[in-house]
Amino acid sequence: MNVHFISIGGSAMHNLAIALHKKGYKVTGSDDEVFEPSKSRLAAHGLLPDSIGWNPDNIHADLDAIILGMHARAENPELIKAKELGLKIYSYPEYIYEQSKNKTRVVIGGSHGKTTITAMILHVLHQNNIDCDYLVGAQLAGFDTMVRITEKAPVMIIEGDEYLSSPIDRRPKFHLYKANLAILSGIAWDHINVFPTFANYVEQFKIFLDTIQPNGFLAYCELDPELKKLVENYSHPIFKTQGYGLPEFKVENGITTLLTENGELKLEVFGEHNLMNLNGARLICNQLGVSNADFYKAISSFKGAAKRLEFVDGNEKTVVYKDFAHSPSKLKATTAAMKAQFPQRRLIAAMELHTFSSLNKSFLNEYDGAMATADEALVYFNHHTIEHKKLDPITEEQVKQAFNSDNIKVFTNSQELEQYLLAQTWDNANLLLMSSGNFDGIDFKDLAAHLLKK
Structure with missing residues (x-):
């Protein structure tokens, strides 16, 4: 496969480029600015563009796919050339789906906690030697890149945010992944530049429920009143739902201890929001074959995602x-x-x-x-x-x-x-x-x- 990235320097984009490069694809890319750490990481894999800027000559008929980043504009000269040649143009969430459509897709959504929940799930699966691909919004300890795509992994863990997919695709990213297993952490109005009213913002989560696949599963935080109302009033579910709340815990001398059916468990993370994130991650891991006992054993060593407490x-x-x-x-x-x-x-x-x-x-x-x-x-x-x-x-x-x-x-x-x-x-x-x-x-x-x- 021969793939070109328009706006390769973005946080998600450069990680996807590296992941496809590791998969054996021929990857090229362009951008009008590339900052650290993207610059060094692309250079280490031989993917840093030779020159900065857009060049229509980068676009040719031998390309199998164009991946378009949010940073590019609709009038981008490379995008215009790709359209003229009739090339297949994907937003990165579309391409993530394309790469994972034969896998079990786990999509983590919600206004807050997405990266932490995704990181918790990945940590537990890694500790339990369960192979998976992933897309996560932060660099995680023990993981080389923020995106991994392979042929063999049967599962893909996807952090699904509600922001727009690309300059020419105004759908929220998490609408495009078609989750088999999903989790929603809560609804709190954000992205006012895209969703001008709270009602319009909530509607995006209703549409997300419509994308969950038949016989799927949704875990949701039932302590969030808006989310609880949305799920309970959803009229035609073709998937199972399970609510979660706050687990039992105690805090002593600056240490949070979880009180589980398997005994007390000291944690590296803290805060009621993180404990709810942990409870949601547990339900998803259960669906992937991880018992509560194995989940708790693994999560005790989780130190959090970058820039999250x-x-x-x-x-x-x-x-x-x-x-x-x-x-x-x-x-x-x-x-x-x-x-x-x-x-x-x-x-x-x-x-x-x-x-x-x-x-x-x-x-x-x-x-x-x-x-x-x-x-x-x-x-x-x-x-x-x-x-x-x-x-x-x-x-x-x-x-x-x-x-x-x-x-x-x-x-x-x-x-x-x-x-x-x-x-x-x-x-x-x-x-x-x-x-x-x-x-x-x-x-x-x-x-x-x-x-x-x-």
């Missing part, structure tokens, strides 16, 4: 964690988890408004109370980022009012935020850094090292 540094009186959280539901769950894990310590939680939704004036009020469990909550945003995204300006006062709790301080200068953190007393206090970016250049490890010296 990831430990940065710490000592006996202070810990620093980072998290990808940026939407209201994720902020609320992650902040509450940190406070519950270390209830005797003061918690300073800092988050960055960085995404299109989070910086949208009409969406801001969704953050009402999102960081109320922190002792001190710091919200950062950059006016230049708002201008770059061509959004209406917002003010510090609007942000403070939107979060609607007395513990909020707002910053618009990352150096001032960093200096503020360095000036605090960190005896018996923890720091939680939440962002899909890096607060415009703050080095989390360096910051943590300085705090721990105080």
Whole structure:
């Protein structure tokens, strides 16, 4: 097979390119920008484009498939040439389905927790020597790439997000995978630039239920009222459903212990949201032949996915964690988890408004109370980022009012935020850094090292 990637430098795209290369396909690609770590990883496999930019000469009749990334535009000259030649053009979720249509497809969906649940399932299957292919949204310890595609693996584990598939395919990715086994973690409005109303967003999950295959299985978090209502009111299920909630647990001295039918089990992860993620992952693993006893034995060594309550540094009186959280539901769950894990310590939680939704004036009020469990909550945003995204300006006062709790301080200068953190007393206090970016250049490890010296 001869495959060309338009926009090969993307996070998912470059991993898929490497996976197909490992499968023996001839892979080429192009992009107008390739950043790290994609650049080094593509170069290591001989897949880095010789030059940066788009070139219609890359497109020729001998190509079996074009894979189109979201970063490319509809007027991309290579895409235009591919259409002129009548070549088969796939979005990457379409191509993932094409590669897995003869496998059992496990699709993990929901507004939050997808990467963690996917990582938990992969960890348990790996520990139990169950062969599987996968697509996951973060680099995982023990896994070379974020995508694996082989001929022999009978199962594919797919993180299925609800964002658009490609510039010319406006369907959410998770609609295209046609799950045999599925899990939904919850519904909390996100991607306002694509789904302008909450009702429109919820509808995408209803459509996802329609794509689950006959005799399939759906696990869903029954503690999420919107999701519970959706599943219970679904009129024509051709698959089995099973709800899950919060398992029994206890927290002592900063350690979370699961109370199972097989005895007590100390975990490396914490937070009620992660315990619900764990319970959902268990139901899927049961469907794949893993007993509860084998699941618990394996999950005890799971340390989490990158940037999902990831430990940065710490000592006996202070810990620093980072998290990808940026939407209201994720902020609320992650902040509450940190406070519950270390209830005797003061918690300073800092988050960055960085995404299109989070910086949208009409969406801001969704953050009402999102960081109320922190002792001190710091919200950062950059006016230049708002201008770059061509959004209406917002003010510090609007942000403070939107979060609607007395513990909020707002910053618009990352150096001032960093200096503020360095000036605090960190005896018996923890720091939680939440962002899909890096607060415009703050080095989390360096910051943590300085705090721990105080």
